[in-house]
Amino acid sequence: MRTIEDCKLYVITGEQYHPGRPLAEVMEAAIAGGADIVQLRDKNGTPAERFAKAKFLRALTRRHGALFIVNDDTELALAADADGVHLGQDDLPLEEARRRVGRGMLIGISTHEIAQALEAERAGADYVGVGPVYPTATKPGRKAVTTSYVSEAAAMLRIPFFAIGGIAPETAGDVLAAGARRLCAVSAVVGHPDPAAVCVSLKRSIEKWEALDAGRMNGWTTAESMETEETKKSEKIKETEETKVTEETKVTEETKVTEETEESEVTKVTEESLVTEECMKTAAVVSPVAATADGMRIPLLLNGKRAWSEASTLGALATALGLAERRVMAELNGEAVPREDWNTVQIRADDRVEFVQFVGGG
Amino acid sequence: MNAPSSKLAIGGIALRSRLFLGTGRYPSPAVMREALEASGAQVVTFAVRRVDLDDAGDDPLLRHTEGRDLVYLPNTSGASTADEAVRIARLAREAGLGNWVKVEISGHPRLLLPDPVETLKATERLAREGFTVLPYTSDDPMQALRLEEAGAAAVMPGGSPIGTGLGILNPYSLGWIAEQAGVPVIVDAGLGSAADAATAMELGADGILVNTPVAKARDPVAMAAAMRLGVEAGWLSRQAGRIPRRAYASASSDEAGAWFARPPATGGIRP
Numbered sequence: 001m002r003t004i005e006d007c008k009l010y011v012i013t014g015e016q017y018h019p020g021r022p023l024a025e026v027m028e029a030a031i032a033g034g035a036d037i038v039q040l041r042d043k044n045g046t047p048a049e050r051f052a053k054a055k056f057l058r059a060l061t062r063r064h065g066a067l068f069i070v071n072d073d074t075e076l077a078l079a080a081d082a083d084g085v086h087l088g089q090d091d092l093p094l095e096e097a098r099r100r101v102g103r104g105m106l107i108g109i110s111t112h113e114i115a116q117a118l119e120a121e122r123a124g125a126d127y128v129g130v131g132p133v134y135p136t137a138t139k140p141g142r143k144a145v146t147t148s149y150v151s152e153a154a155a156m157l158r159i160p161f162f163a164i165g166g167i168a169p170e171t172a173g174d175v176l177a178a179g180a181r182r183l184c185a186v187s188a189v190v191g192h193p194d195p196a197a198v199c200v201s202l203k204r205s206i207e208k209w210e211a212l213d214a215g216r217m218n219g220w221t222t223a224e225s226m227e228t229e230e231t232k233k234s235e236k237i238k239e240t241e242e243t244k245v246t247e248e249t250k251v252t253e254e255t256k257v258t259e260e261t262e263e264s265e266v267t268k269v270t271e272e273s274l275v276t277e278e279c280m281k282t283a284a285v286v287s288p289v290a291a292t293a294d295g296m297r298i299p300l301l302l303n304g305k306r307a308w309s310e311a312s313t314l315g316a317l318a319t320a321l322g323l324a325e326r327r328v329m330a331e332l333n334g335e336a337v338p339r340e341d342w343n344t345v346q347i348r349a350d351d352r353v354e355f356v357q358f359v360g361g362g
Numbered sequence: 363m364n365a366p367s368s369k370l371a372i373g374g375i376a377l378r379s380r381l382f383l384g385t386g387r388y389p390s391p392a393v394m395r396e397a398l399e400a401s402g403a404q405v406v407t408f409a410v411r412r413v414d415l416d417d418a419g420d421d422p423l424l425r426h427t428e429g430r431d432l433v434y435l436p437n438t439s440g441a442s443t444a445d446e447a448v449r450i451a452r453l454a455r456e457a458g459l460g461n462w463v464k465v466e467i468s469g470h471p472r473l474l475l476p477d478p479v480e481t482l483k484a485t486e487r488l489a490r491e492g493f494t495v496l497p498y499t500s501d502d503p504m505q506a507l508r509l510e511e512a513g514a515a516a517v518m519p520g521g522s523p524i525g526t527g528l529g530i531l532n533p534y535s536l537g538w539i540a541e542q543a544g545v546p547v548i549v550d551a552g553l554g555s556a557a558d559a560a561t562a563m564e565l566g567a568d569g570i571l572v573n574t575p576v577a578k579a580r581d582p583v584a585m586a587a588a589m590r591l592g593v594e595a596g597w598l599s600r601q602a603g604r605i606p607r608r609a610y611a612s613a614s615s616d617e618a619g620a621w622f623a624r625p626p627a628t629g630g631i632r633p
Contacts, residue, residue, distance in 0.1 A: 302415065303412045303413065303415055304412070305415075321413075321415055323413065326413075327424055327457060328413055329410070329453040329454065329456045329457050330453075330456075331449065331453055334449060335452075336449070336452040336453045336455070336456050337456070338456055339456065339458075354412060354453075355412065355413040355415070356410050356411060356412055356413060356453055357410070357411065357413050358408040358409070358410060358423055358424055358434075358436060358454075358457065359386075359408065359409050359410070359411045359423060360384070360385040360386035360387060360388065360394070360408065360409065360423055361384060361385060361386045361407055361408050361409025361436075361437050361439055361573070362384025362385075362386050362407055362437070362524070362550075362551075362571065362572075362573025362574065
């Protein structure tokens with residue numbers, strides 16, 4: 001089973017955001033798009049309805065290898081064999097919840113300021129929610145904490161934290177730039193006609209930033225060597241974003257985990273959503289830790305692993321990898337590239353590069 | 363040592379040997395090289411795999427084969443769809459070692475038998491793109507005909523599942539394929555010994571492909587030589603025209619001039 005550390009994208013149910021669409025369909029799409037954790041948040045259902053949903057989501061997440069968290073209700077979490085329970089500041093104290101669910105179950109806590117997060121960490125929380133980063137319709141009374149709290153959390157917390165509240169493909173860049181490496185979304189995903197595409201987009205943004213975090217090794221590195229989860233908060237980031245506009249979507253704003261019941265009227269904000277397609281984002285990073293700064297670093301998928309390249313052509317990348325003199329073949333985004341074109345073929349962000357060779361076979 | 367007239371030609375190349383040799387699973391590259399020598403094979407097969415970027419050693423295999431007059435037959439193992447097989451074939455062609463490709467599309471992880479539908483699609487597409495396509499197929503005579511129609515330069519039916527060494531499980535079907543095919547038939551997969559090689563050739567195959575039975579034999583180099591001889595023996599035997607199988611014995615010497623009494627027709631039982 002995956003651990004909480006492996007989880008990057010957290011999606012919470014919000015059935016008020018998809019009237020007329022079954023919960024099953026929406027959450028399955030979210031998981032297909034890359035949601036690592038699904039939380040059941042249902043303040044209005046009867047116990048029987050909530051139990052049925054929990055059983056269903058438990059089966060769905062198990063099938064796809066995602067984690068399943070129940071909001072607020074330790075009894076339901078236990079009954080449904082969930083992976084964890086999530087609590088707000090006014091819910092059951094963490095110690096009492098731990099006593100009920102035991103050590104084997106994850107406990108997450110909503111936090112709105114760094115003191116709460118540090119306390120949750122001290123008390124044994126497995127993760128915290130940090131937010132709401134932006135104003136949300138789900139928590140109308142709650143003041144947005146802005147990205148400054150995200151930066152504080154990134155600097156001070158040892159346990160994983162998920163930025164939440166107004167998280168959408170449009171805002172993910174700023175939240176990640178502030179130091180978050182895990183995101184939690186509700187309406188942006190479940191209120192969208194194509195939840196899977198939104199998840200893909202969010203996941204891709206996260207992975208891009210993870211690639212930028214990675215230390216340098218001959219101008220490239222793989223996800224393997226990224227284990228040192230060291231977020232560089234001192235970087236100056238310049239981003240250019242080129243968004244692809246799909247249809248107008250109704251984006252209603254965002255959930256913060258747990259707490260108070262009253263759902264207010266959902267405000268409908270019309271937005272251009274950026275979803276699917278190669279939305280290219282290149283970030284020029286000036287890093288104080290890098291010996292030679294300023295190099296363009298291009299995040300890519302190299303032989304199936306996340307990596308980044310300072311080389312901007314396929315030929316230069318091959319040279320950096322020590323493959324220039326070898327009889328290897330190269331593929332860019334599924335298309336074989338003749339050797340004579342290597343030096344002229346440009347690599348762009350998010351390209352899929354494969355270097356292959358002949359090996360023994362029958 | 364076939365007569366020149368009996369050379370096997372595929373994709374416009376007249377081959378000096380009817381034995382195709384795989385290059386996988388040998389104890390060492392040196393043993394592979396010696397086995398290749400002993401087999402007399404001209405066509406050698408390879409797989410295409412990702413370079414290990416964390417351990418970029420030198421070229422594992424080509425160093426041991428380059429500089430010889432060989433025909434390279436990369437396979438598409440690892441593909442489970444036509445699209446994947448086409449991608450592998452196009453990559454392999456970029457190695458600059460010719461345009462032959464063995465379409466190998468596995469339909470099941472344990473059986474490793476080819477997926478007939480995807481194999482047909484890939485064969486069609488690659489033949490259109492100008493590849494010399496040798497599809498690995500099950501021993502289904504109809505599928506073999508379909509592949510030929512799709513533009514295969516040769517068909518490669520399996521004797522039994524890859525690596526099993528079970529030999530030829532369905533000689534009847536294989537015989538049919540050999541009889542009906544308008545392109546060369548190379549029996550590929552499942553052979554276990556020189557006897558199987560000879561049997562395949564006697565059934566009418568134009569050649570065989572072996573890898574595991576040589577690479578995993580106790581003495582791969584000796585087995586490579588045995589395979590070479592088995593193929594030649596089977597081929598000559600097929601050309602020579604074997605006697606029909608009969609129900610009853612017929613003595614090799616004439617009856618005339620025998621001077622002892624014959625046993626009764628009832629054999630050893632006295633009346």
